[in-house]
Every structure is written in C-alpha cells, then in structure tokens.
Amino acid sequence: MKDKMTEEGGRSAARKWVTIRVTEREKTRLTEQAEIAGLSLSEYMRRRFFGGRPLIAHTDALMVRELRRIGGLLKHNFETLRLAGASVTVLVQQEEALRKLSFAIDRIGMSGHDR
Template sequence: MPFQKLGNEALDAIVNVRLTSSEKERLKEDADMAGLGMSELVRRRYFGKPIIANADAIMLKELRRIGGLVKHVHNQSNGAYNSETIAALSTLKKYIEKLTAK
C-alpha cells in the first residue's frame, strides 16, 4: 500500500510515539472532532498549521452565508438599513475571526 502524498512529497517516514491509553483516546477524540486522522492532527499541531473542528467549519460556512445575505439586503435596500447591516457584519466578522484564531 503506497503512502499518501502531502503536497509534492510522499508521507514515507514513520515516527513511533508512546502514549498512555488516556492520551491516545484524547488524541483520537480531538482528531475525530477535527475530521482528521491522528497523524494529520499531530503534523498540524507540531508544524503550527490550523486545526478547525468539523463543527467549527460548518459554523464558518453558515456565518459566511449569513454575511452574504446581510450584504444582499444592504445592496437591495440601497443602504436603507446601513447602521443595522454594518453592525450585523461587524458581529459576524468578530465571530469568524474568533473561530479561525483557534
């Protein structure tokens, strides 16, 4: 069975790490929550790449969709609700930044 590729390089090296049973279970739970394998989770954490849980990814998609709808209301109303749409978009932006900063 060939190994996966990460970018242009094959994942051809293996590192064995000893963990307690509870540490392994926690690692598996974290990986499952992020929708990743344990190896990918460890690689991302070690190399400082972002890890976004599946639930957070779904929430981000929904927040962006809502932002698009608010923008549509603003455009269709010719800015009649300008202060409300600005407030809504600012709040959405804040939550999006909070989710992506994890």
Template sequence: MKAKGNREIRYSHRHTVRFSEAEEASLREQAASAGLTLSEYLRRRLFGGRPIVARTDDQTTRELRRIGGLLKHNFETVRTTGRREDLEEMNRTFRALRQAIEALIHPA
C-alpha cells in the same frame, strides 16, 4: 494511523511526559474539540503542520460567512428603499459578523 495513499505509519518510539491533572484534562479537552486523538493532537502541537482548529470554530466560521453572504444579497434591496436606519443597521450587523469571524480565526 493511516497516511496518504493508505500506507500505515508505524510509531515505534515512545516518550513519557508528565502532566498535572489540570493539564491532562485541558489537553484531552483541546484534542476532543479538534476531533483528534490525544497522541495526534500532541504530535501536531510539537511538530507544527496544519493549525489545530476546533471543528466547532471551523463550522461556526463557515456559517457566519454564509450568513454574511446572504445579508450582502439583501443589501442592494435595502439600499433601493432608501431608509437610512436600515442601512445603518445592516452595516452594524456586517461589522459584528466580521468581528465574530475574526475572533474565531485569530483568538487572543
């Protein structure tokens, strides 16, 4: 693993931890989802550091925010038309986007 400044970090100590088949599969799936090796994933889980966010969740969150921004630009146009139904539908859409983003950022 390369650290900042292209210095190599050498991991000289090894510890053995036993996992069930289901635990192992779950850990490997979570590591792959985060785009990390299993070792790096476990180090981050053990020692904290940056939160582990699945790449897909991060990309989805960015895309949902982008869509929300585009809808926000259209909001003024819809508001000038004066159609109450359109405004209510846009508000529902904004709420749904906000809920989806919150669910990705702060999973239960």
C-alpha cells in the same frame, strides 16, 4: 518487524517530558482547544508545535461556512436597503451586524490559533 520503542510517533515510542509554564487562563484555553479538536492536550500541543496547519474542529469549519453564507445574504440585504433609500439608522444597524458576523467568523476560524 520494527521496534516500536524507536518508531517516531508510535504509542510505545520512548517519550521525554517537556515542561512549559503558562497562566491558568492559557492552560484553560489550550485544554478547551484540545477538546474541540478531539485530542489530548499532549497530542494537541505536538500538532501545534510540529504541524503546519492550524487545528480547527469540523463543527467550526461548518459553522464558518454557514456564517459566511449568512454574511453574503446580509450584504445583499444591505445593498437592497441602500438602493431602496433606507434610513441611516437602519443602514448603520446592518453594517454593525455585518461587522459582528465578520468578527465571529474570524474568531471561530482562529480556534486553532491564539485568540
């Protein structure tokens, strides 16, 4: 049987403290991101530091998929309006809606990264 004190990542593995300084805002963001990922702040930081893949909550992944689907519908609607000769005002509003949707997708998709 392996000695749990020497197993890397084991609950009983000997741990050492590493302290970093962050602003109050940064700590709040890290804590929120850890909660979204369903992890303790320590585990979240270990995964961010040692893991290669960004941490994205399952709900965020579902939301991004749905927002992309809506974006596709908006693009189709935009093209239909353009071909139908819609006013410039309507087209500008549609373009702005697409831009905001794209920004939201990028922001949610970066929940595992710094925003």
